[in-house]
Amino acid sequence: MGLELPPLGPAYLASSLEKAGIECRIFDFNSELYKNGGLPKLWNPENLAIWQKTQKFSKIKFSSEEVIASCARQVLEFAPDVIGMSVHNPSANFSIALAKAIKAQKNDAIIIMGGPICHPNLKIFPEMPETDYNIHEYADYLVVGEGEKTFIELLDAIAKGKNPAGCKGIMFRKGEKLVFTGNNIPIMNLDLLPFPDFSKFPIDNYRHYEQKSLILPIMLSRGCTNHCVFCTDTNAWFPYRFRSSKSVIDEIKSDIEQYGCTAFEFNDSLINGNPKLLSDVCEEIIREKLQISWSGSARADSTISKELLEKMKKAGCNTLYFGIESGSQNVLDDMRKNINIRKVPRILKWASELGISVGTSWTIDFPTETEEDFKKTVKFVQDNHKYINHFSVQLLFINHLSEVEKNFRKYKIVPYQQDWDFWRIEDDSNTFEVRKRRLRILNEEIQKNFDYARIIK
Structure with missing residues (x-):
């Protein structure tokens, strides 16, 4: 959970602050506590709920007053x-x-929170908090959406004693009222952003994770070209925007020179949102003879040709992750994935034969998934496991403000308002118990067919 490489968002904020003449320091407590806390298993994916569920979090070492006060x-x-x-x-x-x-030690400290859960909450149910986790109660301001421009404008307003209501893209408490100043204007020309600054991170912490060399995050674009109904990336990063190939190559060169880094992970929702840009970047890497390796997530759609995959491999691509989610075309259509399941196997086969490690993600129990749909997913895994190196299988998580949540009645979802994990379908064809059974079956099928020798090459 965020251990393999330094986070890209704060690195962009750091460089933007420095460009504006504002000194900053970064504390990556996630990395520090993992390295020094003595409980690395808590960072395993299956323990995610321990951090997310307030009651469970309160029982672990890292919620103790001693640990938190030390960080403060x-x-x-x-x-x-x-x-x-x-x-x-x-x-x-x-x-x-x-x-x-922090407030206990310095009650006049000004705290600003940003990130994916900072947004004006559209209450689907009256019982919902005003913001996720009611985080507005613990911060003086929330930054909504992209932070590079908004954060600096807010800091300027605070420094000059101006009314923060003039800053678009923030939330703050005014008396008993929670004020949202409206959406900020997205940064359309991403080339104008300074390259992310990783020099303020404990770089050696990331070197000491499972990989032997440093991997740095990088991006081609922000946003997504698709509108999957269970996802919120399109809303969070609307509209889809991309950099120039020159800007990307210049950043890669800078990271090689400054950090000695030759391994990269593209943090894009999808690297083939603009296939021409992806092709151009690969051509430049090849032309410049940059000896690097890289990975990224892609859509298994018509933009992925064998020729493009060959070029990507030559440019250093060693791993591709595909969000396939289901082996049923009906479910994929309901998800609004816009991929043709019949054409996916050939993409996996092409990548595998080129020596690109293939990762896939699967989402069990979309609300419209039937037993027959689920069997098609199992069959797909049986037929194509030989092309896949990594499987990620999860139960459907109903993201707040996703189309699924906003239209839960359309999907005949009966919510369990204390915990979204326990939602069910009106006729009980899809319940938490059904989901757990299907998850177990698919995982067993993967274990049965998976050849670990393909990883340990």
Whole structure:
């Protein structure tokens, strides 16, 4: 969970702040606690709920007053004028505890939170909090959406004593009212952003993870060209935008020179959202003779040709991840995936034969999935496992503000409002118990067919 490489968002914020003449320091407590906390198993994917569920989090070592207070002291030793936190679902409980501890040690500290869970909450149910985890109660301001421009504008307003209501893209408390100033304007020309600054991160922590060499994140684009109904990437990063190939190549060269890094992971929702850009970047890597390796996520659609995969391999692509989700075309259509399941196997085969490691993700029990649909997924795995090196299987998580959540009645979902994990379908054809059974069956099928020798080459 965020251990393999430094986070890209805070690195972009750091470089943007420095460009604006604002000194900053970065604390990656996720990495520090993993390295020094003595409980690495808590970072295994199956333990995600321990961090996300407030009651479970309260019982682990890293929620203790001693640990949290120590982290707060580290932050305050810097004597910052403002403290920013990048908050995701897995880190929300820790961030809230840290904010409380900082306020306890310095009650006039100004705390700004940003990240995916910072958004104006559209209440689907009256019982919902005003914001996810009610994080607005623990921060002075929330930055909604892209932070590079908004964060700096807010800091300028705070420094000059201006009314923050003039800054688009923030939320703050005014008396009993929670104020949202409206959506900020997306950064359309991504080439104008300074390259992310990783020099402020504990780089050696990432070298000490499972890989032997440093891997740095990089991006071609922001947003997604698709509108899957269970996902929120399109909403969070609307509209889809991309960089120039020159900007990407210049950043790769800079990272090689500054950090000695020759391995990269593209953090895009999909690297083939603009196939011409992907092709151009590969051509430039080849032309410049950059000896690098890289990975990324792609859609298994018509933009992926054998010729493009050959070019990607020659340019250093060693791993591709495909979000296939289901072996049933009906389910894929309901998900609005816009991929043809009959054409997916040849893409996996092409990549595998070229020596590109193939990862796939599968989502069990979309609301419209029937037993027959599920059997098609199992059959797909049986037929194509020889082309796949990595499987990621998960139960459907109903993301807040996704189309599935907003239109839950259309999908005949009966929510369990205390915990979305326990939603069911009106006729009980899809319940938590059904989902767990199908998850077990698919995992058993994967284990039965999976050849580990293909990983240990």
